[in-house]
Amino acid sequence: MAKAKSAYVCTECGAEYRKWQGQCSSCNEWNTLSEVRLASARPGGGTTTTGRAGYAGDLSRDVVDLSNVDLSEVPRLSSTFNEFDRVLGGGLVPGSAVLLGGNPGAGKSTLLLQTACKLAQQRRILYVTGEESLSQVAMRAHRLQLPTSGLKMLAETSVETILAVADREKPEILVIDSIQTMHLEDISSAPGGVAQVRESAAALTRFAKQTNTVLLLVGHVTKDGTLAGPKVLEHMIDASLLLEGGADSRFRTLRGQKNRFGAVNELGVFAMLEQGLKEVKNPSAIFLSRQEEQAPGSLVMVVWEGTRPILVEVQALVDESALGNPRRVAVGVDQNRLAMLLAVLNRHGGLFTGDQDVFLNVVGGVKVLETSADLAVLLAVVSSLQNRALPKELVVFGEVGLSGEIRPVPSGQERIAEAAKHGFLRAIVPRANAPKQAPKGMDVIAVDKLSDALEAL
Numbered sequence: 001m002a003k004a005k006s007a008y009v010c011t012e013c014g015a016e017y018r019k020w021q022g023q024c025s026s027c028n029e030w031n032t033l034s035e036v037r038l039a040s041a042r043p044g045g046g047t048t049t050t051g052r053a054g055y056a057g058d059l060s061r062d063v064v065d066l067s068n069v070d071l072s073e074v075p076r077l078s079s080t081f082n083e084f085d086r087v088l089g090g091g092l093v094p095g096s097a098v099l100l101g102g103n104p105g106a107g108k109s110t111l112l113l114q115t116a117c118k119l120a121q122q123r124r125i126l127y128v129t130g131e132e133s134l135s136q137v138a139m140r141a142h143r144l145q146l147p148t149s150g151l152k153m154l155a156e157t158s159v160e161t162i163l164a165v166a167d168r169e170k171p172e173i174l175v176i177d178s179i180q181t182m183h184l185e186d187i188s189s190a191p192g193g194v195a196q197v198r199e200s201a202a203a204l205t206r207f208a209k210q211t212n213t214v215l216l217l218v219g220h221v222t223k224d225g226t227l228a229g230p231k232v233l234e235h236m237i238d239a240s241l242l243l244e245g246g247a248d249s250r251f252r253t254l255r256g257q258k259n260r261f262g263a264v265n266e267l268g269v270f271a272m273l274e275q276g277l278k279e280v281k282n283p284s285a286i287f288l289s290r291q292e293e294q295a296p297g298s299l300v301m302v303v304w305e306g307t308r309p310i311l312v313e314v315q316a317l318v319d320e321s322a323l324g325n326p327r328r329v330a331v332g333v334d335q336n337r338l339a340m341l342l343a344v345l346n347r348h349g350g351l352f353t354g355d356q357d358v359f360l361n362v363v364g365g366v367k368v369l370e371t372s373a374d375l376a377v378l379l380a381v382v383s384s385l386q387n388r389a390l391p392k393e394l395v396v397f398g399e400v401g402l403s404g405e406i407r408p409v410p411s412g413q414e415r416i417a418e419a420a421k422h423g424f425l426r427a428i429v430p431r432a433n434a435p436k437q438a439p440k441g442m443d444v445i446a447v448d449k450l451s452d453a454l455e456a457l
């Protein structure tokens with residue numbers, strides 16, 4: 001038998017090296033190289049355990065001109081959750097591999113079990129559990145009052161056995177919970193390691209592509225919130241979704257980080273109830289549960305998540321600092337951007353916060369990833385600094401530049417229309433986003449500079 005070879009793979013970027021070295025020359029990270037055992041190629045140029053196919057069977061492939069490729073749209077399978085379908089880009093695509101990650105207790109297994117039980121009434125589904133026993137899964141399904149007939153279950157961690165069963169059952173949807181528990185017999189490392197995770201995902205994804213099966217993988221996350229395992233895992237799959245939500249919150253947000261069949265950064269909102277996850281059809285309503293009496297530092301902004309606008313409340317608290325180095329704490333927005341905006345407020349707004357502690361929070365646990373929240377953040381800080389409440393019917397959005405200018409943001413008309421639909425009567429927006437005709441009953445104030453926005457207050 002040929003001697004097994006080994007390589008060293010970076011867990012951060014997936015780069016491979018023949019010898020071990022302390023620093024990865026691709027991503028410059030230290031101590032991230034892990035040894036991977038590589039089995040010899042199969043006779044006849046077949047696929048090795050590393051997922052690299054031989055070239056013997058590829059020489060007969062026909063080269064196709066791009067203009068002759070069939071453009072007919074691939075039919076999608078509904079997951080029975082409109083919010084789930086929205087994040088996926090319209091539904092599950094046959095032959096695709098979807099990776100669902102999230103913190104422990106976020107509801108990954110619950111969401112997939114609800115989806116599988118409902119779809120099993122009409123589709124062939126194989127649910128493979130590697131972390132729980134069949135009785136545990138059955139108890140959860142009974143507690144959630146889900147229909148259990150028709151759903152095929154398998155408690156297994158061997159990828160070879162799973163592929164053999166899947167080849168016999170021929171499911172339309174294959175659920176793997178979770179990829180960190182799967183292992184291949186030819187790989188010497190333990191389950192959850194770099195080699196096992198990468199090669200197990202490669203074998204399962206290859207099966208899904210060849211059989212036109214929808215592959216749903218559950219992935220663990222690290223302490224910093226990123227998907228555990230090698231970075232190359234994210235390149236193998238077609239869609240990467242992250243289910244977020246703390247244990248103290250009943251709401252969960254499903255965000256698309258990568259999607260070859262739809263828009264990225266799409267957001268789906270769910271509520272965790274006794275009967276499992278229930279989709280929230282109007283996310284703006286749950287993020288706007290405000291008090292009757294308006295408090296200083298509270299303001300509503302319109303953020304754009306994927307293909308729709310969402311109204312969320314931002315709260316700021318500015319207090320005199322007892323320390324030599326004032327604190328800057330931001331939850332839901334980038335802390336470095338908050339420091340930059342405070343510098344712009346000092347330079348172009350004439351308000352000094354260098355001796356003040358500034359705390360910022362986006363209500364509902366929403367993470368704002370775009371710059372349209374800049375103006376709302378600054379006006380909330382000004383409201384708390386001056387201890388003066390802003391009007392409850394006011395909504396704000398816009399990007400703030402370093403020279404104090406208010407820059408336009410995408411989909412400004414849709415943001416204003418969403419605010420008007422929820423009963424807001426005033427809006428401070430960039431001048432380039434101001435509509436020619438404002439919605440009925442709404443006063444739209446267009447501003448060019450930060451000083452104009454402060455005067456409008």
